Amino acid sequence: MGEALLSRLIARKLYHPNTVLVSEPQTTRREFLAETYGVQVTSDNRAAAAASEVWLLAIKPQVFETVAAELAGIGETNLEGGQLPVVISILAGVPLNRLEAAFGDQPVIRAMPNTPATVGAGITAIAPSKTAQPNHLKLAREIFGAVGEVVEVPEQLLDAVTGLSGSGPAYVALMIESLADGGVAAGLPRAIASQLAIGTVLGTAQLLQQSALHPAQLKDRVTSPGGTTIAGIAHLEKAGFRSAVIEAVQASYRRSRELGS
Ligand SMILES: NC(=O)c1ccc[n+]([C@@H]2O[C@H](COP(=O)([O-])OP(=O)(O)OC[C@H]3O[C@@H](n4cnc5c(N)ncnc54)[C@H](OP(=O)(O)O)[C@@H]3O)[C@@H](O)[C@H]2O)c1
CATH class of the missing domain: 1.10.3730.10 (ProC C-terminal domain-like)
Structure with missing residues (x-):
């Protein structure tokens, strides 16, 4: 799902490849992503987070706690124009309260895309945390708009979204x-x-x-x-x-x- 988003964000020129840093643990996958999309790559999640104003989490929910522990405190050291980096999570089943607990005051948006996103025909529901501002929602709409339609729902409806789309x-x-x-x-x-x-x-x-x-x-x-x-x-x-x-x-x-x- 991360690659589906990456490929279309680059193809639709929403992000220049030079401005994207992908953190990926496997060497062969890293090389493939760098070669295919021209993006920068690293195996160091902390380095990726320290250098980025938007953190798009596309890891499996099972590794969330490990990755969150690695990233703890990095947001505060990375104030771009006085703004904390925004966290956008596509992790199924990881609620906003766990994301907020992990990322302090950083604005968070939870998103639930679906598999047709891989061919640009997805539909994604997004749910903002209380700290997310209209500009963060606009950003999330642009990102998921690259792989299909976007709807906004309160978080309590995301389980129903999972059941349907x-x-x-x-x-x-x-x-x-x-x-x-x-x-x-x-x-x-x-x-x-x-x-x-x-x-x-x-x-x-x-x-x-x-x-x-x-x-x-x-x-x-x-x-x-x-x-x-x-x-x-x-x-x-x-x-x-x-x-x-x-x-x-x-x-x-x-x-x-x-x-x-
Ligand atoms: N697939 C869908 O239709 C869909 C729909 C809605 C939401 N989601 C959510 O999207 C997320 C990704 O799902 P997916 O199906 O795309 O899974 P996936 O293909 O396994 O992608 C997970 C990625 O995270 C990487 N990763 C693993 N451990 C990491 C670590 N410690 N630090 C940094 N990166 C790490 C994996 O690298 P390696 O491959 O090298 O291990 C892989 O590239 C999940 O949370 C899922 O709930 C998926």
Whole structure:
């Protein structure tokens, strides 16, 4: 996810490569990132933090405490124009209160991007700490705007965001796989079935986004009396499709709350 952000921030010229310093423990990854994106690299998190006015944390949540301990106190020694460096965290399940406890008075923004960000089609929810100012939110919007859409929510809604847009790509992938399997069962070659399934989901999402139609209106428009689509919908309803999806989002939301507490 860090590389997805890096690649698009550089490609879209939001940051010049000379102004970006990536801290990465593995030598081969460091060399790859320096060569591919022209950014500066280090294996020293403290050096990276001491030199930067924006700290973008893209480590696994399991190493958060270790990295936070390494960075303790560096913010105060790095006052750029009298401003403490802003911390932007994409770590799932690490709440603002833990980030605030780790980084003192530094402004903090928590963000929850999703996997389509890797192709620039993500959607990210951002939640600011009390110390974050409008300029910090603007910065976060610019950063995550490089990999897709951005919405702002209060932190208490981030678990619900995880349940929907965080886990959602897996649900949609399951739907696409099932559509393709259905096509194969009905006699289509696998490659064509997969292409049709992906194209159908992508096209339907674009149609809903661009037309602002309610999904129920779109469904009504493609179901003719006694036709093929209503026959398929009757099966989905019998199998509890809607409640399965609703409950999947709720189950992910609950799990996200459990992991964060
Ligand atoms: N992937 C997603 O769709 C997604 C969505 C929302 C949020 N997130 C969040 O994004 C974060 C990164 O996830 P990911 O899937 O991109 O994981 P990842 O590919 O494993 O990336 C983690 C990065 O942190 C580096 N790292 C490990 N230990 C470090 C240390 N002590 N100091 C500095 N860097 C260190 C890793 O380097 P090595 O590879 O060399 O170990 C790796 O480059 C996670 O907190 C996750 O919760 C991910």
